[in-house]
Amino acid sequence: MCIPDWQPASLHPQRPGGALLDWLVDEGSLTRRLIAAGRDDFRVEVLTQQQQPARADEAAALGLSAGHPLWIREVLLHTAGAPRVFARTVADLQAFRAAGVHLEDLGSRSLGELLFSDPRIRREPIEISPYPADWLPSPLRAEHCWARRSRFSSERLQLLVCEVFLPGWPPAA
Numbered sequence: 001m002c003i004p005d006w007q008p009a010s011l012h013p014q015r016p017g018g019a020l021l022d023w024l025v026d027e028g029s030l031t032r033r034l035i036a037a038g039r040d041d042f043r044v045e046v047l048t049q050q051q052q053p054a055r056a057d058e059a060a061a062l063g064l065s066a067g068h069p070l071w072i073r074e075v076l077l078h079t080a081g082a083p084r085v086f087a088r089t090v091a092d093l094q095a096f097r098a099a100g101v102h103l104e105d106l107g108s109r110s111l112g113e114l115l116f117s118d119p120r121i122r123r124e125p126i127e128i129s130p131y132p133a134d135w136l137p138s139p140l141r142a143e144h145c146w147a148r149r150s151r152f153s154s155e156r157l158q159l160l161v162c163e164v165f166l167p168g169w170p171p172a173a
Contacts (some may be wrong), residue, residue: 006149012128019170024148030087032059032162034079041081047074047137051093058090061151061160067095076137077163078100081127084169086136088162095157116133123129124151131164142167 009025012167016024026033035042053067064070070090077085131147150163 003145004131006057006061006127006129009128010126014130015128020146020165023147023165023170025126026122027126030077030085030161033044034077034084037079043078044117045076045078045083047076049073054090056162061149062090062092064092074137076140079169083140084166086164086166088164089159091157091159096164120154121152122154126150131162136164136166140166155170 005012007020015021023030023033031042039087050072051069052072054062054064054070056066058064058070059066059068062068062070071093073089076083076089077087095145126148127144127150128148131145133141133145135144136145137140143166145166147162147164149160152161
């Protein structure tokens with residue numbers, strides 16, 4: 001299994017080009033961009049929402065120790081009847097509970113709706129990396145998928161959001 005090499009896009013030695021790079025570095029809401037791309041059949045499929053131990057890369061990004069308990073939400077973002085993006089959001093479980101945030105009640109709504117509508121939440125710089133196929137849901141495992149991640153934070157909570165572009169997205173121009 002490969003280990004992600006998270007770096008700012010401008011510094012990544014293997015960064016992709018073209019439309020994929022444009023989608024990877026876009027700082028706006030991915031949900032809004034998918035809908036704006038003419039995909040009005042956008043939907044969120046919730047795969048899991050549960051407590052899990054932090055992976056090493058996630059723990060480092062959040063300033064925690066590997067194995068620290070995190071709240072995890074994994075979803076697939078669908079357009080044109082197919083999954084296009086796998087998204088994994090993690091938060092420190094203790095901070096999540098203390099902040100009184102109820103992300104577990106999002107259901108099939110997009111997390112982006114919440115993050116980009118709350119002026120108290122700020123996005124930190126985006127990092128990109130090839131994503132390990134072993135970390136994708138088993139029916140969607142594919143090599144050479146690129147991902148982006150960034151921390152979103154407010155006064156009491158930090159979320160790490162990772163979005164993996166599945167094969168075929170973005171469409172060739």
